[in-house]
Amino acid sequence: MSYAIDHDLAVAWLRATAAAVEQRHQELTELDAAIGDGDHGTNLRRGFAAVTGLLDELDPAAPPGSVLTRAGTTLISKVGGASGPLYGSALRAAGTALPAPTADMMDLAQALRAGLTALQKLGGAAVGDKTMVDAFEPAVAALERAAFDGFTLREASALAAEAAEAGARATIPLEARKGRASYLGRRSIDHQDPGATSTALLFAALAEVSSPH
Amino acid sequence: MKKLINTPESVLDDTLAGIAAAHPELTVDRAARVVHRADAPRPGKVALISGGGSGHEPLHTGFVGPGMLDAACPGEVFTSPVPDQMLAAISAVDGGAGVVFVVKNYTGDVLNFSLAAELAAEQGIEVRTVLVDDDVAVQDSTFTAGRRGTGATVVVEKVCGALAERGAGAAEVASIGELANAASRSFAVALTAATVPAAGKPGFDLPGDEIEVGVGIHGEPGRRREPLRPARELVAEVVETVLADHTLASGDQVIALVNGLGGTPLHELYLVYGEVAARLAERGITIARRLVGNYVTSLDMAGFSLTLTKADPQLLELWDAPVATPALHWS
Numbered sequence: 001m002s003y004a005i006d007h008d009l010a011v012a013w014l015r016a017t018a019a020a021v022e023q024r025h026q027e028l029t030e031l032d033a034a035i036g037d038g039d040h041g042t043n044l045r046r047g048f049a050a051v052t053g054l055l056d057e058l059d060p061a062a063p064p065g066s067v068l069t070r071a072g073t074t075l076i077s078k079v080g081g082a083s084g085p086l087y088g089s090a091l092r093a094a095g096t097a098l099p100a101p102t103a104d105m106m107d108l109a110q111a112l113r114a115g116l117t118a119l120q121k122l123g124g125a126a127v128g129d130k131t132m133v134d135a136f137e138p139a140v141a142a143l144e145r146a147a148f149d150g151f152t153l154r155e156a157s158a159l160a161a162e163a164a165e166a167g168a169r170a171t172i173p174l175e176a177r178k179g180r181a182s183y184l185g186r187r188s189i190d191h192q193d194p195g196a197t198s199t200a201l202l203f204a205a206l207a208e209v210s211s212p213h
Numbered sequence: 214m215k216k217l218i219n220t221p222e223s224v225l226d227d228t229l230a231g232i233a234a235a236h237p238e239l240t241v242d243r244a245a246r247v248v249h250r251a252d253a254p255r256p257g258k259v260a261l262i263s264g265g266g267s268g269h270e271p272l273h274t275g276f277v278g279p280g281m282l283d284a285a286c287p288g289e290v291f292t293s294p295v296p297d298q299m300l301a302a303i304s305a306v307d308g309g310a311g312v313v314f315v316v317k318n319y320t321g322d323v324l325n326f327s328l329a330a331e332l333a334a335e336q337g338i339e340v341r342t343v344l345v346d347d348d349v350a351v352q353d354s355t356f357t358a359g360r361r362g363t364g365a366t367v368v369v370e371k372v373c374g375a376l377a378e379r380g381a382g383a384a385e386v387a388s389i390g391e392l393a394n395a396a397s398r399s400f401a402v403a404l405t406a407a408t409v410p411a412a413g414k415p416g417f418d419l420p421g422d423e424i425e426v427g428v429g430i431h432g433e434p435g436r437r438r439e440p441l442r443p444a445r446e447l448v449a450e451v452v453e454t455v456l457a458d459h460t461l462a463s464g465d466q467v468i469a470l471v472n473g474l475g476g477t478p479l480h481e482l483y484l485v486y487g488e489v490a491a492r493l494a495e496r497g498i499t500i501a502r503r504l505v506g507n508y509v510t511s512l513d514m515a516g517f518s519l520t521l522t523k524a525d526p527q528l529l530e531l532w533d534a535p536v537a538t539p540a541l542h543w544s
Contacts, residue, residue: 033416037291037431042411046289076328080266080292081321085328122324179320180433182357183350187434 003102004153009209010064011055014071016205018048024201031194035181040083040194047079047087064103065111069095082179083195086123086132093118105156109143116140123178127167130176130188135199139164153210161200161207168196214413216513221410225267225289232274236539239277245301246294248274249284253306259377259386260284260306262299263315263370265322266291268407268512269430272366275540281374282315282538290409290512291431293321299329303338311383312338315370315390317362318346319431341383343390345369347399347520349458350427350436361429364472364520365397367508368532371541375534393528400427400454401518402447405476407432407511426450430474430511430518444481448488451519456496461523463497468532470503470520475510477517482506485517502532508540 005013021028025041032040051071058067072091075084094115098107116136125131127138142163146156171193179195181188218224226243233241240251254260263273264286273285284302288294303312312333316326323344330340345362373390381389403425406415409432416432419425424447427436441447461467471486473479486505493500501524509518522528535544 029412033412033432035433037433038409038412038416039290039292043289043292077295077297080288080295080325082293082324084295084321085324123320178358180358180429180431183361183429183433183436185352185357185436187436 004105004108005064005098006102007060007062007064007067010067011058012209013206014051014055014067016209017202018052020201020205021045021048021198028194028198031192031197035176035184035188035191036194037180039081040198043079043081043083044087044198047075047084050074050078063099063101065095065098065100067095068092068098071095082123083198086119086195089122090115090119090136105143105147105151105153108153109140109147109156112140112143125178128174129178130171130174130181130193130196131178132193132195132199134171134174134193135164135167135196135203138167139199139203157203157207157210161203164200164203168192168200171196214408214410216408216410218410221413224410225287228267229287239539240305242301242305246298247284247286247302247305248277249302249305250277250279253283254308256308257310257380258283258308259310259381259383260303260308260312261315261370261373261377261386262286262302262306262312263366264288264294264298264302264326265317265319266293266431268409269510271507271540272509273370276367276370276538278536278538278542280378280534280536280538281370281541290411293319293325296325296329296332299326300332303333303340307338312340313373313377313383313386313390314340314342315366315373316342316344317366318344318359319361320358339383341387343369343373343387343394345394347394347397348429349398349400349455350429363401363430364399364470364509364518365394365522367470367504367541368397368468368520368522369393371536372528372531374536375531378534389527389531393522396523396528397520398455398459399518399520400451401429401435401474401516402426402451403428403435403474403511403514403516404441405513405515407475407514409512424516428511428514428516430509432511432514444484445488448485449492452489452492455519455521459521459523461496461498461521466499466501466524466529467493468502468522468524468528469493469500470508470518471505472509472518472520473507474514474516474518475507476513476515479506482517489519501529
């Protein structure tokens with residue numbers, strides 16, 4: 001195939017993310033209860049339920065970028081907390097970078113890099129702070145390398161999903177420096193970050209919907 | 214979990230229905246999730262807006278009314294409100310004299326209120342923000358999210374509200390809020406964890422004879438765990454912790470807030486207040502004004518927070534100004 005993402009793939013990606021959040025919201029909430037305030041799964045579930053509703057009403061001709069942008073706007077206006085603005089801004093920035101009806105692997109990687117930049121600008125977090133960025137950054141880096149090497153979306157997204165998952169697991173020994181877990185200081189050690197875990201779900205969903213391609 | 218709720222999903226809406234029924238003097242927009250003064254907008258008056266997660270009642274909806282907030286934006290339980298709510302609040306109460314947000318320093322609150330301020334600016338409405346960060350339990354360094362906003366929010370909202378009521382400009386209102394925040398320090402201890410309805414169980418497990426010292430207002434654990442001790446010893450430690458970070462000296466006056474976290478009876482709070490008053494008297498610090506009760510709660514969490522605001526004549530005068538809200542009212 002000559003392109004990586006189109007309208008249908010963007011919609012399928014968000015639906016798969018919503019399904020994963022629905023299936024694992026309790027686990028996300030439990031991770032958050034350990035070091036935050038215990039609402040991460042509940043909040044994302046509410047946001048992605050709203051995104052699913054939006055997807056049902058979208059113009060089938062809308063470019064993939066506008067699917068992501070509108071999903072981001074929906075998350076900002078439905079989720080609250082920190083995860084709403086962070087995921088929302090990341091998806092909005094990624095969507096804005098994908099204006100054409102189809103985009104190739106490099107376009108997709110660059111769009112998600114733009115999403116990561118927006119996320120970091122808003123949250124002020126870097127790799128190692130025990131946040132979403134710990135999963136998002138390695139996933140985007142994997143996509144960029146794979147795009148450069150000419151990999152297909154299926155191969156690239158599988159690598160990104162693996163990198164995100166490894167990044168989420170790597171948050172376990174870290175001491176949180178951002179978000180609510182940062183108030184715990186050293187007591188945040190030995191817990192996996194809920195935001196990095198949900199970010200891993202986002203990239204796993206991309207790999208899942210890319211596998212037939 | 215044993216709670217007086219219908220479903221965890223409908224808690225906020227059902228609570229707003231109750232606030233609307235109990236307080237006809239307020240306007241409750243359940244669709245937009247905004248509670249505001251019924252007489253808003255008032256032309257020429259700065260619009261003072263606050264908000265945050267639900268579960269901290271009476272903060273913030275209980276502080277809406279003449280002399281305090283023009284509008285409050287309640288988010289889901291322990292979750293900050295979304296920018297749409299702040300924009301709806303602005304359109305309901307903006308009297309053309311500017312808008313001031315009072316925001317507690319929690320990542321979600323800061324992000325959502327900043328997004329709202331950006332969106333308002335695109336509509337030509339300038340918003341000033343007073344950030345409340347009084348909790349001395351948090352190390353204030355560039356490596357953390359910074360100190361949390363807790364009990365001092367009541368003081369900030371009261372003095373900003375009083376000044377706004379007198380027709381002061383937005384810059385002046387924001388500036389007195391910053392001053393009140395800078396003059397305030399808080400610290401909290403929890404005897405039990407809070408149970409968020411959607412989670413259905415306590416946010417952390419605490420053995421019967423242990424307490425969490427240095428908690429915030431969102432079910433998150435504190436900075437350390439200790440055995441429960443007699444109130445006298447516990448309060449002495451809390452007072453010392455607050456004073457260690459304060460610039461209070463003998464001869465100074467304070468506004469003192471002994472605040473319940475939601476699950477502690479008033480008799481214990483008065484007992485705590487007595488200990489606080491004794492400790493401060495030993496230091497020659499005068500409690501010029503005080504509040505004892507549940508003002509900034511954490512659902513059903515047992516425990517208390519102490520807030521001390523170093524008071525000058527201006528702050529005391531604004532504190533004494535008339536206020537008519539569900540949770541704070543004097544004339």
